[in-house]
Amino acid sequence: MIQLKDVVFSRADGEAQRRIIDKVSVTIHDAQQVALVGDSGSGKTTLLNLLAGLLVPDSGEINVNGTVISELDENQLARYRRQIGVIFQHYQLLEALNIADNITFQARLNGLQVTKPALTALATRLGIAHKLSAFPSELSGGEQQRVGIARAIINQPKVILADEPTGNLDSERSQEVLELLQALCKEHEINLIMVTHSERLAVQFERQIRLKSGQLYD
Numbered sequence: 001m002i003q004l005k006d007v008v009f010s011r012a013d014g015e016a017q018r019r020i021i022d023k024v025s026v027t028i029h030d031a032q033q034v035a036l037v038g039d040s041g042s043g044k045t046t047l048l049n050l051l052a053g054l055l056v057p058d059s060g061e062i063n064v065n066g067t068v069i070s071e072l073d074e075n076q077l078a079r080y081r082r083q084i085g086v087i088f089q090h091y092q093l094l095e096a097l098n099i100a101d102n103i104t105f106q107a108r109l110n111g112l113q114v115t116k117p118a119l120t121a122l123a124t125r126l127g128i129a130h131k132l133s134a135f136p137s138e139l140s141g142g143e144q145q146r147v148g149i150a151r152a153i154i155n156q157p158k159v160i161l162a163d164e165p166t167g168n169l170d171s172e173r174s175q176e177v178l179e180l181l182q183a184l185c186k187e188h189e190i191n192l193i194m195v196t197h198s199e200r201l202a203v204q205f206e207r208q209i210r211l212k213s214g215q216l217y218d
């Protein structure tokens with residue numbers, strides 16, 4: 001379960017401090033899939049970065065599956081960050097590594113055994129099995145994002161945070177990638193929290209969390 005209680009995060013705005021996240025409280029149950037929506041500048045990426053342990057709130061509490069991440073020190077946060085899956089709009093694949101190594105790199109760093117059959121099965125599911133020896137520059141955008149999904153899933157996270165993962169894709173490709181991501185998260189009982197500008201994609205989630213000027217509204 002993910003629980004935020006009165007989370008506040010501010011940034012310097014000239015001389016003053018401006019609240020980017022303004023007393024956000026929300027509970028997300030295990031394996032729930034949530035779309036995080038709101039206008040540009042409403043604080044979606046900031047909220048995702050707080051959940052990812054990349055930013056620390058000024059006040060309030062963020063509890064992810066029993067760990068109060070807002071109280072962790074840098075080393076503990078680094079360990080926490082390795083355990084969650086993060087998927088970006090810009091795929092952030094490592095150009096020097098082939099696709100198989102891109103997918104398995106983080107999981108292996110975490111000490112997970114990734115067998116070849118497991119890798120092939122996941123890549124087949126995502127339609128990229130024929131690309132495992134290729135390099136990122138040889139893949140289309142949609143294929144690269146499927147690699148991003150495989151990389152996140154193979155690490156066996158309890159939570160995947162995705163920031164506009166389909167933002168670079170046309171609507172058909174976006175739909176395919178969303179369906180794959182949702183299906184895999186469902187099968188593996190992973191919480192999926194996905195930022196999207198697209199109402200069309202957001203309504204396909206069991207729940208929408210809406211942000212306006214750093215506050216939640218229904």
Ligand SMILES: Nc1ncnc2c1ncn2[C@@H]1O[C@H](COP(=O)(O)OP(=O)(O)OP(=O)(O)O)[C@@H](O)[C@H]1O
Binds near residue numbers: 011012039041042
């Ligand atoms: N490093 C920073 N320094 C100062 N202000 C920042 C910084 N990063 C973000 N902001 C401000 O915080 C607010 C929220 O930004 P955030 O990126 O979380 O919004 P968003 O909802 O994800 O927007 P978008 O949909 O455009 O990506 C914006 O007003 C932005 O200008």
